[in-house]
Amino acid sequence: MESISRMYGGMNRVINYEACIGCFTCEEVCKFLHNGEAYITLYEVGGGLNKPISCFHCAKAPCVTACPTGAMHRGSDGAVTVDISRCIGCGACVAACPFGIPTIVPPGYASKCDLCEPLRKEGLNPGCVAMCPTKAIVWGDYTTIAKELRVRALKKLIYTSAP
Amino acid sequence: MVSDIIETLASVARGSRSKSILTKVGEVCGDKLLKVERVSPSTIKVLIKADCLHEVAEVLSAERDVYFRTMAASDERPAENLFKLYYVFGIDSEGTNIVVEVPTDGEREVPSISDVVKACDWYELEAHDLMGVKFSGRFLKRLVLPDDWPEEIHPLRKDITTEEIKKLYQPQVVKRAVELGVEEIVKIPIGPYHPALHEPEYFELYVRGEKVVDARYVGFMVHRGIEKLAESMKYDQVPFLAERICGICGFVHSVSYTQAVEEALNIEVPEKTQYIRTIILELERIHSHLLWIGVALHLLGYDTGFMHAWRIREKVMVLSELLTGSRKTYGINLVGGVRKDINKEKIEKTKQTLKQVLNEYKEFVDVATSVPQVRRRLSGTGVLPGGEARAYSLVGPTARGSGLSRDVRKDYTYGAYHFVSFSIPTYSEGDNLARTLVRIDEVYESINIIEQLLDTIPSSSEIKVDSWEPQPMKLGLGNVEAPRGEVIHVVITGKYGPYRWRVRAPTYQNLQAVPTMLRGVDLADAPITIASIDPCFSCTDRAIKINIKTGKVEFIPLEVLSRGGVR
Amino acid sequence: MDFITISLISFFAVVSAFLPPLLDGVERKVRAKIQSRIGPPTVMQTWYDLRKLAVKELKMPLGGELAVLTVFLSLITSVSSIAYLTYVLITSTLNPLSIATLIVLITASHNLTLLSSVSTSNPFSIVGSYRNVTLLLVNEFGFMAGFIATLYALVRLSTNPTPLSFLAYALGLAALIVSTYVGCGRLPYDIHEAEPELASGALIEFSGVALGTYLYTHLMMRYVFSLLVAYAISTLIIGFTNALVVIAVLALLTSIIYILYGVVAAMLGRTRVDLGVRTLFTLYVSLTLCLVVAWLFA
Amino acid sequence: MKFAFMCRESRGGGRGKVAVVGGGPAGLAAAGYLVCYGYEVDVYEKLPYAGGLMTFAIPPYRIPRENIIEGVEDLEKNFSVKFNYRTKVFCGDKVRHDEGDEFVQNVLDLTKLVNEYDAVLITTGIWSSRKLGVPGEEAQGVLTALEYTYGWWIYDSGLSTHKPPVGKRVVVVGGGFSAVDAAEVSHMKGSKEVILAYRRTIKEAPAGEYEIRRLIAEGIKWMDLVQPTKIVVENGRVSGVEFVKMRLGAPDESGRPRPEPIPGSEFVLEADLVLVAAGEIPTPPLEGECGGIKVDRGRRVVVNSRMQTNVEKVFAAGDVVTGPSMVGKAIGSGLKAATNIDMYLRSKKLV
């Protein structure tokens, strides 16, 4: 399991878009936790439907590959984070990310979701995960997520097929 | 309750001195003392209510080995809804800093402590000017900002940006200079410019006959808004800004800043970095002292001495360029390390040059000190007794010339100074000659220190830490013994750069004692007396204007005085 | 007074007009050597400076017409003092009247420059001038005493050379040298003007032609003072023989003394006005006392 | 939902007592933050459960109730937040009746809370539906959307025995989330025909095109560009709604085209149940300017940048400040208010 977790590495957080109701809770909580910078933001995908987009902490993260200084790196816990002391603000991660996640913030550093590192250090869940009213955002290692998603799929099956 | 607090105080203390002092603080404060913590091995933070600040100041200033080091006002309204005042007291005998943290909401007045701690006078005025903190029990006036600055703008507050300030205040001085200033032109056609000290500087001297009766400092001409600027910068950009606080001793500021950040963020710096920093610091001391000796001789009219002092200094400048790539404002310092290594070849070259410098310097000092006018005009003038020096918490050669054996290199050791043995030249006369001799002796010591360091410098090539993590709202202190005295920087860290950065240059401390030195001095010796503290006005953000009062007020620049008195 | 004498006098006067800036150039070179520098490109540097000042704009202080006028007046007096001095020396018409005239001319030229600085009402120049006045009050006394005593001793020596009168001559010469040195406004007694780098005290308000004239006058005065000393020394050594020789020797000796003064100045620091006055006063009084004693015994 | 997401366990109070009036998303988020920073928090809720509109108006298939209950229980058990249910807080004697007041057993005076606690946070939300303002609105069978969905929830959970009506032909007036939810609930509860009537087109509907299309797919009818002019009443019971057809005009201040009635195009739609979802109005626990707390013309509580009202000790957050909005926005403003309460209380102690 450990190896699979390593392989899938970054997939530490999964957003269940079916459960998401687009209520902006994650965005607001993130904004609150990061001094007004929201790392998970909702975008209108059409028809007045808003869905959150945030870093996927990809297994083979292009931003890590493109970063010339190693500032963008994968931590031991699987989250892709920025090392401020190394970041030069070149914007390679911005250009490389297929999802357009990192941004350059003043005074010139890359900034992106760190899965609420200070909270995680204390053994807590990231803010968006903890506060999501529909539990649409799941966080954990690969096995937990897989199990959780399976349980949900089953529940849904029962719920919808029941009379 | 009170006993509990005292117990906590004792548990965070570093040694017996800090223990007994903190106990006394606990006793006077009682439940007005809110929190005590050790923020770093050498720094203890004490949070007290403003009501008890005056009592604490009394207790601390009564101790023989406690000196007032600096005070920083910080606008922490975004996080705490409060302004914070950090009074830094240092226990010299133990090397411990006691940071007295006083919160205030900007409305209520904080008791002024400038009556018990004389040195705090300017700090309070500056906090009033730039931060809008109010103080009770003292007269408040403008110190840093121009007279026509709008009352309600406090530039260092977080809720106002540079752009907004620029929109609200445009200097109208130009109009004044040309239209209204015509009369003034009669008085000061050349302005406040003093070519020998090379900074705009103002003192107001009140003179009866030949003797200076009183002196007042009017200045802060060089206020460039450094601290506000730094708040919008990255951690690694600020060292360059810090170096440009002063073009003579800039490196001390960048080292002090980096040390403060390293202390706040708990960064272990490689040993070689410490060595390199220390070597450059001492090199800077040599060039600065030579510069000062030259300028002092120039003020005394002995131009030949000035030329020769600078001739010797030029060798040091070339050496600096060899080691750092720059003649001054070396730019090799970053948070967590330095950018340029010192290799074997450079070590050899440095040693050679230093030997030459030493020989020439000896010869030069012998000749220069034998010039009759130099001796005659230095001894017995500008006397500052040790007691006054203590009251003003003077630093550096100025303090050492008055018999206080204070030196940050020994008392609050940093860098690689604990690897070398050196002595601290101290003279007890307190006159201009004593201060001169302290500096002359220090050059020998510095050369000695560099030679010792070069002999033991580690051969590793690790000069910078790999990476470090910024944490917001940590307090760090960094101190360095600059050529002019102790420099102390207070840094409160932010996410990407310093949240608040308070620079305290040595001149800031020493200049407050200059009026005392000037009292009773012959007018002609006023310039050399002012220069004897080695004032660095750009460090202090300030300048001097001379105003001689002979019945009516006149304005006269320093250099006129250097030629003699007014009848 | 034949044609040759007149032409000699005028020739010497003209040389004297051109020599001071050149000597200043040499002095600057020598001083630079002492300070291990190269100094000005040529000894003509002071000339170039003056020439430049002549074409620059004259920024006039308000009510400064008087100042400019006095500057030019002092130039005239200093030129005439040189001319008259040359005339006196060559024709050997030294008598109380001519000495008095000389002293009046020299002092006038000195004080006119001071007057000009005072008239600008700039506090810097006023302070500078007052300082100089303070110094002059003492120095003028020493100068007169020294000058007269030396001349008198020279006359005595030529008729009746005794060790005592030689001593009197030496004492007088010492007073003359010190007083002329101080009169030249050199370190440590340049307290009214100090180095050009500093605020330039008495001359602070001058610009362009006025400044040039002032500086030129100043150099002339230095030359006059050196000339006096040169005369006092040369007369003892070579006596009065040929006017041409006198002129040549005087010019040479004056130049040497001028440069020597400059070298001495480069070695010293600046005194304070009270210290300076006290020193000079003590020196002059003791010299005069010695002189009086010497005369009494002679 | 873990409202106390900032900490693992309670820090045991001691820093002060805060009253939160209203246990909706804003209030709960604020309570969660405050307990993490060592405050004792009492929540006053007029309903028998916490969660506010999140629990009582948003249907459970959107936000599962157990998620909210879990969070509330976490607050109650692990962080010892005291929930005072069925308690309405109001300022003054003349208590205003809002929707959802059925369960109120005791009424507390706001000024008393202000005196008792170190700080008070008002997060009473929007418990009053806006009326259409057409004749016949008081007739039986005309309900507000909020009333209807809320009614079903309390019936389903056994809190009330009163079953909301199931209509044969239901007309829902409005295009927002309340309207959509009311229509869907009534459809699910067995209404034969549900018509959603909106005065603009589907593109302008605040609930979003996607949601409406989803309802249409489920069998709900959509009718746009119509505005009710009259409720047709028969024997005190509703029998239909008279609509007028609209057309889109020039854009108004919100940027959406302004609908204009086409004169003479009136028609009547038969209905036995009319659900009105014309928006909600904030319901602060006070009337007029009681206690010095300022309220603007739309009954929104006036706050400064620190979420502080005119009264130093009283803060406000959520929909009562902003007007109807999203759950997330309410949570965000609740958190902001909570930090400011924390800052306020801390700084008061230090100075």
Place this chain on the structure above:
Amino acid sequence: MIEIDPVKCVGCGACVRICPPKALTIEVNEKETILKYFIGRCIFCWMCVQTCPQKAIKTTNKFELSAVDVHELQMELVHNTVKCRVCGKPFITSKFVKEVGRRLNGGFKDDLLYVCPTCRRKLTAKKIATKVTGVE
């Protein structure tokens, strides 16, 4: 002064962001991205040299930098601007796109590199929505 190699420089702007006195500035307009270097404000700290990920900046020993007109002290390096394929906003230089593509070894579909970050997010959101809800 510094010299910027027009071959190596990709116009990423890292030097601009580290430059303490903001002597290096970058101006992005519809057509071109101009990297401006104003010697008159340069403090010769060489942070740009140290920072440049392309090693495109070199130091020189020139000190005779005086000029009669302050505008003579301005150096400009002109890059092509890439406009977002979706919204048409200029956002990056063409060389930088190529460089990032090279670093990624063609890690994902190339044309996505020519889309601005905001549009990339929107595209992602749309893709997800399509998968989940079937709405186009």
Place this chain on the structure above:
Amino acid sequence: MVEALPRNGSVDLAKAFDKLKRSIWVFHLNTGSCNGCDIEVLDVLTPYFDVERFGIKLVGSPRHADLILLTGPITIKTLDKVVRAIDAMPRPRLVLALGSCGVGGGIWFNTYSTLGGYPKLQELLKSLGVEVDKVVYVPGCPVRPEAIIYGVALLLGLAEPKVRYERVEAVEG
């Protein structure tokens, strides 16, 4: 009272400028600099660089000066003194803006208490009717003594400028 009499007409600026080539007196004006450039200015006077070789002399009054060495970013507190000092100079008036601060405001170009470099001061001077005959900008932080000497040479037309405005197209690779 000092009044600049309308005498500019009587001064042949070109001729005077020509004379300056052999003798140029400078006045050092610190407008809030960090001392770095100022110390280098002193450095050029001392034995190692010794600009007296070129007939350059430092004077203590702007009235005597031909050239102002302006260092520093011009703080708002020094502004009126700076204007007065420049106004006090006789024509031809030359300015050497030294260092990053003097040329472009340096690291302080945009703080609340500085004007930000000589170009901005020049605009002010123009609006006040104070004319400056020639300006040379000497960058450097601090400005090297060699650069100061070169700057003076450029000012007097003894040397050619070595930097020019450049606009280079990036090479696509």
